[in-house]
Amino acid sequence: MHRLFLEKRRVSFLLGTILFLSSCAGVKYFPTGNEQRGMASWYGEEFQGKITSNREIYNMYAMTAAHKTLPFGTYVKVTNLTNGKSAVVRINDRGPFVKGRIIDLSFAAAIKLGMSETGVAPVEIKVLKRFSPRKSSQKFIVQAASFLDKKNALILKSKLQKRYSKVYITEYNASSQIYYRVRIRARSMKAAQRIAENLNRKGYSAHVLEEY
Numbered sequence: 001m002h003r004l005f006l007e008k009r010r011v012s013f014l015l016g017t018i019l020f021l022s023s024c025a026g027v028k029y030f031p032t033g034n035e036q037r038g039m040a041s042w043y044g045e046e047f048q049g050k051i052t053s054n055r056e057i058y059n060m061y062a063m064t065a066a067h068k069t070l071p072f073g074t075y076v077k078v079t080n081l082t083n084g085k086s087a088v089v090r091i092n093d094r095g096p097f098v099k100g101r102i103i104d105l106s107f108a109a110a111i112k113l114g115m116s117e118t119g120v121a122p123v124e125i126k127v128l129k130r131f132s133p134r135k136s137s138q139k140f141i142v143q144a145a146s147f148l149d150k151k152n153a154l155i156l157k158s159k160l161q162k163r164y165s166k167v168y169i170t171e172y173n174a175s176s177q178i179y180y181r182v183r184i185r186a187r188s189m190k191a192a193q194r195i196a197e198n199l200n201r202k203g204y205s206a207h208v209l210e211e212y
Helices: 002-025 107-112 150-160 189-201
Strands: 035-043 064-066 075-080 086-093 101-106 120-127 139-147 167-174 177-186 207-211
Touching: 035 107, 075 101, 086 101, 086 107, 101 107, 101 120, 139 150, 139 189, 150 167, 150 177, 177 189, 177 207, 189 207
Parallel strands: 035 101, 064 086
Antiparallel strands: 035 120, 064 101, 075 086, 075 120, 139 177, 139 207, 167 177
16 A cells, blocks of 8 residues: 555656656747857946846846846856856846847856956857746836826826726835836736837837836
C-alpha cells in the first residue's frame, strides 16, 4: 500500500514537471523566440541613486539592466560576442533610448562583460524563463493628465468614463505637494498606445506606462 502511494506521488510529480516544462516551452519573450542579438551599452554614475522605471533605486554596482519590452523581474544571460564573457542580470528599468541598442547594463554588469571601457558591445541576450515572470504578466496603463487640484482630476475622470470603462485616479506625494493622476487601464500595450494616440489628438499629453 505504501509503495502504491509513493508510486502515485512519483507519477503526479512527473506529470506536473512535464506540464510545467511544456508551458514554459511555449513562452516567447521576443517575436523570434527567447533570444535577441544587438548592441549593448551601460549607464552608471549619472543615474546612481535615481528611481528606475519599476520604482527601485538604481545601484550601478548591482547586476541589473534596462530593456524596452521585457517584464520587470526578468533574468537574462548576456553574452559579449566580442570576448565570450557572460553575466546574468535582472531587468528593472526601461531603455536604452538610443537607436540600434537592445539593452542598457549597469556598471557592474559592464565590468563583468569586459565592455566598461568600450562603452558598447555586440551581445546576445537569452531569457532565463525558469526564473522570470511571464511576458503575458505585463499590464499597461495610460496617464491622461496630472493635477494639483483633485476637483480637476475628478472632472476629467468623469469625462473619460463616458468612453473608457477603467478610469481611475492615483495620488502621488512629491515633497509638500500631492499630484492627482488620471489613468486608464488597457488590455495590452497596443491598446494603451491607441488610447494615448487618441487622447493626444484631442489635445491631451497622454503617455503609456507599465503597471507594477
